[in-house]
Amino acid sequence: MCYLIVGNCAAGINAVEGIRKLDTNSKITVISDENSPVYCRSLITDYVAGTRKKEDILYREKDFYEKNKVDLILGETVKGIDVSKKEVILQKGNSLSYNKLLIASGASSKPLRIKGEEKYGVFGFRTLHDAEEIIKTGEKTGKAVVFGGGLIGLKAAYALKKRGLDVLVIVKSSRLLSRTVNAEAAGILGNWFKENGISIRTGIGPQEFSGNGEIEEVLLDNGEKISVKLVIVGKGVMPNISLVKDSPVKTHWGIITDEFLQTNVEGVFAAGDVAETTDMVTGTGAVNALWTAACEQGRIAGMNMVRKDKKYPGSIGANSADFFGLPFMSVGYAGEIKEGYEELTGSNNPKEYSYKRIVLKGNRLVGFTTINKIENAGVYTALIRNKADISSIRDILPEDYFDYPKVKDLLKGKEGFRESISPQGEIIRIA
Amino acid sequence: MIACAVEQSSTGELFKAISETPLPVSLIEVTTAKEGESFPLQCRHCEEPYCIDACIAGAIRKDPETGLVLSDEEKCVGCWMCVMTCPFGVIRVSLLPDKKGKIAVKCDLCQDRKIPACVEACYTGALLFGEVEDLIRAVNKSKEDRDVLLNSR
Ligand SMILES: Cc1cc2nc3c(=O)[nH]c(=O)nc-3n(C[C@H](O)[C@H](O)[C@H](O)COP(=O)(O)OP(=O)(O)OC[C@H]3O[C@@H](n4cnc5c(N)ncnc54)[C@H](O)[C@@H]3O)c2cc1C
Numbered sequence: 049m050c051y052l053i054v055g056n057c058a059a060g061i062n063a064v065e066g067i068r069k070l071d072t073n074s075k076i077t078v079i080s081d082e083n084s085p086v087y088c089r090s091l092i093t094d095y096v097a098g099t100r101k102k103e104d105i106l107y108r109e110k111d112f113y114e115k116n117k118v119d120l121i122l123g124e125t126v127k128g129i130d131v132s133k134k135e136v137i138l139q140k141g142n143s144l145s146y147n148k149l150l151i152a153s154g155a156s157s158k159p160l161r162i163k164g165e166e167k168y169g170v171f172g173f174r175t176l177h178d179a180e181e182i183i184k185t186g187e188k189t190g191k192a193v194v195f196g197g198g199l200i201g202l203k204a205a206y207a208l209k210k211r212g213l214d215v216l217v218i219v220k221s222s223r224l225l226s227r228t229v230n231a232e233a234a235g236i237l238g239n240w241f242k243e244n245g246i247s248i249r250t251g252i253g254p255q256e257f258s259g260n261g262e263i264e265e266v267l268l269d270n271g272e273k274i275s276v277k278l279v280i281v282g283k284g285v286m287p288n289i290s291l292v293k294d295s296p297v298k299t300h301w302g303i304i305t306d307e308f309l310q311t312n313v314e315g316v317f318a319a320g321d322v323a324e325t326t327d328m329v330t331g332t333g334a335v336n337a338l339w340t341a342a343c344e345q346g347r348i349a350g351m352n353m354v355r356k357d358k359k360y361p362g363s364i365g366a367n368s369a370d371f372f373g374l375p376f377m378s379v380g381y382a383g384e385i386k387e388g389y390e391e392l393t394g395s396n397n398p399k400e401y402s403y404k405r406i407v408l409k410g411n412r413l414v415g416f417t418t419i420n421k422i423e424n425a426g427v428y429t430a431l432i433r434n435k436a437d438i439s440s441i442r443d444i445l446p447e448d449y450f451d452y453p454k455v456k457d458l459l460k461g462k463e464g465f466r467e468s469i470s471p472q473g474e475i476i477r478i479a
Numbered sequence: 480m481i482a483c484a485v486e487q488s489s490t491g492e493l494f495k496a497i498s499e500t501p502l503p504v505s506l507i508e509v510t511t512a513k514e515g516e517s518f519p520l521q522c523r524h525c526e527e528p529y530c531i532d533a534c535i536a537g538a539i540r541k542d543p544e545t546g547l548v549l550s551d552e553e554k555c556v557g558c559w560m561c562v563m564t565c566p567f568g569v570i571r572v573s574l575l576p577d578k579k580g581k582i583a584v585k586c587d588l589c590q591d592r593k594i595p596a597c598v599e600a601c602y603t604g605a606l607l608f609g610e611v612e613d614l615i616r617a618v619n620k621s622k623e624d625r626d627v628l629l630n631s632r
Contacts (some may be wrong), residue, residue, distance in 0.1 A: 062532075090535035094556055104554075107537040340564060343532040368559040373580065375559050375572075422562050423572060426529070430566030451510055452567045453518035459566065 049074035051353055052136060052144060053125050054291065055152030056080035056406040057089055058339050059320025059346035061108060063150050064116050066350025066438050073181045076118045077144065079136075081125040084176055085110065088436070090339055092179040093203045096186075097210035102176070126153070129295045129315050136291075148315050150354040151292065151303060152346060155285035155321035155337050160195065164257030170279045173204040182280065186213055189277040193217075193266060195254055198365055201282030202237075205246050206371050208280070215246045218268070220253040228367070229382045233405060233417045236398050237376060254279075286335055287322040300324055302335040307359045309349040317353055319345035328362040328433055329380045336363035366429060368422070374401055375422045380415030380432045381407055394421070394446035406446055411439045424451050430459055482521075482600035483507045486589060489576075501574035506586040507597045508569075519606060521597070522569045522586035524548045530561035530570060530585070539585075547588055555582040 051067055056078050057140045064076055084109045094100035125139040129151075129430040159165060159171025169185055171178050182204075186192065190213055194205045197219030205215045217224075224234045236250055256267040257279065266274045287302040287330045298304045298312045302324035306324075309325070310317050320342035327334040341363045348360045368377040382405070385391055392406040403419040406428065413431045427450070431438060436458040444450050453460075481493065488496035488503035496503055507521035528548050531539045538554035539561060541547070550561075561583050573584040589595035598608040604622055606623045607614055609629035617625045 088536055090558070091556060100556065105536075339535045340529070340533040340560065347532075366563055368563040370557050370559060370581075377559060377563050379563060422559050424568035425559075425563050426561075426565035426570070427568045429564055433566075449510075451508075452520055452569075453510055453512035453516075455513060456518075 050145070050147045051076045051150070052146035052148070053078045053150045053152055054080075054136065055150075055154055055320065055322070056082065056086050056120070056122070057152070057154055057320070058107075058342035059152035059323075059349070060150070061086045061112075061152070061345055062343045062346030063152060063319060063350030063353070064118055066096055066347040067354055068116050068350075070351055070354040073117075074114070077121065077146075078113070079121040079124055079126060079138075079144070081123065082175060082177075083123045085113070085120070085122075087176055089174070092173070092176060093207045095176075095179050096182055096204070096207035096270060099210065105176075121391060125172055126291050126295070128291055129294055129297070129316075131297070134315070149309075149317065150346075150349055150353060151297075151316065151318045151322055151340075152320045152349075153288040153322045154290060154342075155287045155335075157200075157281060158284045158286050160281055161252060162254055162256055162281060163378050164259070164263070165281075167257050167259050167263040168261060169259070169263035169277050170257055170281065173200055173280050173282050174285070182208075182278065183211075185278045186211055191216075191272060191276055192278040192280060193276045194280045195219075196280075196282030196284070197221065197226065197248070197250070198282060198284060199225070199369060200284070201280070201407045202241070202371065203369065204280040204282050205241065208278075209244065209246050209332070213278075215372050216274075217241070217246060217248045219248065219250045224248065224250075225378075226374055227383075228378050229417045230384050230405070232398070233378075233382070233403060233419065236401060236403055236419055237371070237374075240371065240374050240401055262324050284319065287324075287335055287337070289322060304333065305360075307355050308352045309345055309360050310352065310356070317349040319349040325360065326362040328435075334363065334365075336365050338363075338365070338367060340366065361433070364429070364433060375417045375418075375420055377422055378416075379425075379429050380413075381409075382415040382417045390447045392442070394448065404446055408438070408442075410435045413438050413445070421448065427455060428451050429453060480505045480507050480597055480600070481508060482596040483586075486592075486596035487584070501576065501578065503573045504573045504584055506569070506571060506584065513586065519597070519601075520567065520569055522548065522588075523567060524586075524588065528565040531561035533564040535560055545590070547590060548585070549587050549590070550583065552582055552584065557582045559583065561585075570632050 088107050089106045126136050127139045128137045135145045137143045157174045192208045192213050194201050194217045205217045209215045224238050253269045255269045257263050258265050268289045289299050303318040306316050307321050321337040324333045324335050346429040348358050351358045366379040394404040396403045404421045405417045407415040416428045484503045484505040485493050485496045509519050512518045536554050536556045538551045570583050570585045598606045617628050
């Protein structure tokens with residue numbers, strides 16, 4: 049048996065660990081076009097902020113590949129796959145054969161597709177390479193403009209501010225996080241950013257970047273010009289699916305997977321930011337491009353490459369972050385109230401940056417946002433994942449004293465609820 | 480629970496612990512399920528922990544030998560992904576000693592002690608510590624028999 053994994057990040061590495069749970073000997077090859085051993089992609093924020101050094105954002109120990117008997121090929125791009133020959137074709141022209149293939153090629157920053165975008169000084173916020181270039185450019189200038197008011201744009205803005213730069217965030221929509229939370233929550237976070245010295249402007253987009261090789265000026269779509277040497281584009285991500293373009297592997301938002309994370313081609317699996325799975329809240333296909341999902345999918349796909357019997361319960365949009373000491377979380381559907389939805393709020397105090405909002409659809413919890421009040425939030429996530437009927441605990445849901453014991457009977461024995469006992473025993477409750 | 484908070488403190492002594500900055504956080508909480516039914520809530524050291532998948536810093540790992548779910552506090556960046564995904568809500572927020580930021584903290588089942596501090600302090604015998612098979616056998620036994628069976632105290 050010979051396993052081939054394209055992608056050396058969250059999904060790829062967890063797949064290695066998944067395979068090795070069940071098969072300790074067969075050959076595993078991991079290939080990536082990046083040059084570093086696996087690092088925590090999400091922590092490029094901390095690297096740019098200056099709170100973590102490059103060597104401190106590695107995800108696994110240096111001997112990970114050796115210990116797991118992995119042949120690691122770095123700095124090489126997979127151009128395509130030939131599923132009838134069971135081969136992947138590399139950019140260089142040579143090919144590698146496999147018995148089981150995992151596509152864990154992740155996602156890339158979405159480009160703006162405007163004139164001058166290729167100029168030096170305009171960066172995405174996705175890779176260690178991006179981070180290094182941003183740090184280098186930041187040293188030569190005191191100012192940066194970030195396009196995009198989603199979590200990636202905000203993380204970039206936060207990191208650059210922490211580094212000591214003046215930061216202006218420019219958002220095309222009328223407010224921050226328009227695809228993640230409601231206007232009220234976005235407003236609270238926006239105020240916090242402003243309080244921490246970040247300028248935010250809304251309803252404007254970029255039109256053209258100009259400069260002689262390096263960016264010197266941005267022309268905005270309202271006609272205004274801003275001189276700037278460092279621009280970050282945080283307009284979301286797109287799955288890296290070009291490698292399957294000329295193959296029978298089907299794609300939609302991402303590579304379509306079944307409940308075992310297999311694609312429509314037998315023996316070819318997909319996991320992580322490149323994979324489309326069923327969203328637990330909407331019940332439809334979605335790419336939930338998140339670290340948690342990539343790790344879980346990677347591990348399950350890896351195990352299924354050895355023995356196809358582990359079902360993936362589906363993904364959920366769930367993100368959290370800490371900005372200047374303020375915790376922020378948003379899970380499931382946390383946008384404005386639509387027909388058939390309701391919201392519950394606790395004792396919120398927006399001026400003190402303290403906020404909790406729970407979204408219900410009928411008797412189900414489908415999403416929530418919390419700012420500052422984060423403890424026990426995982427219990428809400430569990431209720432969402434398990435599609436639990438919350439009618440009996442509805443009134444106490446947003447309260448600060450709400451916790452797991454109040455809902456234990458609603459969660460017990462539910463599919464996807466992974467409570468279990470450690471092999472070495474644990475403290476258990478004997479009533 | 481006081482015994483746990485003292486265990487987490489840097490001095491390990493109750494009267495010094497209460498004046499430490501930051502104040503040590505208890506990693507077990509005795510709360511209520513319904514009125515009159517108390518419930519000790521602490522980390523389950525899950526078989527497939529959500530917190531590990533969620534940890535964007537790779538700080539939380541499962542010890543392959545003991546099965547304990549352990550967090551390397553040096554690596555934690557305080558992103559709260561683990562807090563967001565733990566279905567039991569048992570991961571706590573703690574201030575760093577220099578007060579410059581916060582990290583997530585969790586129960587390590589007192590891996591440096593023979594018996595976890597909470598179990599030792601629980602005089603009603605509601606908390607027991609041992610291998611699962613032994614615990615199952617210990618149910619409904621007298622306190623003395625239980626202690627022998629679980630090799631505790
Ligand atoms: C700044 C930032 C902060 C984030 N914060 C969070 C957070 O707080 N919480 C959260 O849940 N998620 C967060 N994310 C998202 C998270 O990092 C991703 O979901 C995760 O990295 C996905 O892992 P993956 O393995 O699927 O793909 P990726 O991490 O994209 O890795 C795929 C790898 O495959 C390589 N590759 C792609 N195509 C090819 C090819 N053709 N040939 C060879 N190699 C190829 C890529 O270069 C890359 O190395 C953040 C992301 C960023 C950028």
